[in-house]
Amino acid sequence: MIILGLLGESISFAINSLVVNKLRTFLSLLGITIGIFAIIIVFTVVDSLEQNLRKSVQSLGDDVVFIQKWPWTFGPNYPWWKYMNRPVPEYPEMNQILSKCDGAQSAAFMISTRITVKYKSSSIENVTINCASHQYDQVKNFEIADGRYFTDIESSSGRPVAVIGDVLAKALFPNQNPIGEMVKLNGAKVMVIGVFKKEGESILGGSVDTEVLVPVNYAKSLIDIRNEDLDPQILVRAKSGISNDDLIDELTGLMRSIRKLQPRIEDNFALNQTSLISTQFDSLFGVVGIVGWVIGGFSILVGGFGIANIMFVSVKERTNIIGIQKSLGAKNYFILSQFLFEAVFLSLLGGMVGLLIVYLLTLAAGDSIGMEITLSRSNVILGFTISILIGVVSGFVPAYSASQLDPVEAIRSN
């Protein structure tokens, strides 16, 4: 109890000395504030970008394989000339995959382009239109907030029906329910039967909020679905328990047999998966994280030296007070804890200000850039850890030297 009481007293001594020298306290904690701010802001941005990327990749489907003409792996030695003459995936190939692929749970053929959507006098240009076969809702992760998805008959017979994004619905039908209304897609009338649930901005682009989905069999009457510019692709989702690698192995054999490729001839299709995107982003985030670590590390180092310096000054200034305290019976640990607490408080205060600035910036940035940036629990813990660590490391030596002072010599000092 006595020890706890003494520790409490040394804490109040420490707080008092910080309050007395307000300007000095402010200037010393500024270094730590900048250091913590630099490290935590970089980690917060990188973590938030990673989180958004993962969310976007998940919406594409992490167990979905995309059969396309062009592979997603890019680099300095990308042999584009090899891929240029490849044929594009076709609708009948999807039917063969559905009937022959054991590892596929569902598959859909899809093309996309940009069109103008009109409703009465309202018109929106450059809207992405996705034209997909019926099982698209089983390979792509999306939810319908209002209305419904296409029926089997609507898809196979190519009825003029569409599911539109939330942003489009609000822009075209500000004060009315869009379900059952007719919109014009490049002049052709299509009935709105559903509205996608709002998804928010995607880091990879292509959010369903601003897209229109129509059956590919209907699109055949409007556009040439074999046009290479429309990026025709077949999306295949793996059955549960089947890994992407197994599905890719099976699809490679199947696509080779569908396209009748001889054993020595290279594949003329690309099997892409979302992990290719995340791997490329992971390395980028890794580099950004290291840069932030180095910059923040140096700021923290400077802040630590600042606190150590101010603590030595503080000890020198209060040497005769230490002498009086010791001559009245103060133990070494009392003096030590008094100065150590002062250093830790100073550093912790700086860290808290740094974290507060990061938090305020995340709130402001979230509103202005439209992407969710959050100060995570792990980053808050890290901020506090670094602050305390800096306080202990930079404050211990001055505090220990104060605790070892001889009371008589300390009282005599000026």
Add this chain to the structure above:
Amino acid sequence: MQASIKRPTLIKIVCILGFIWIVFSFPSVFSPAIKKMGDWYPALFGLIVATSFISYIGVWHMKRWGVHLFIIIFFLKETLLVLVNDVNYIGIAFSFFFLFTMLRFYKRMDLNL
């Protein structure tokens, strides 16, 4: 200042090596690699680094509490490394060398803070 006990050369070497370890370990507390190991891992690692630093200061001043603190931190550190499956045998060998050196001069060390 209180009269200090003469510091043996071997203790000087151990403490200098320890301080070098602290200098290199300190930035890794907030490195992205350590952060990825879990929310609380940087905090635990930071605690180990800070306490190790204090223990080396104690040993440098020929204080027994420095050795006690070193032993506690040694076991805490190795337990943590076993839990995260990152055991470093060279690090253990160094720690044992440090520990035996400290224990060799333990009787000459001061009992007080």
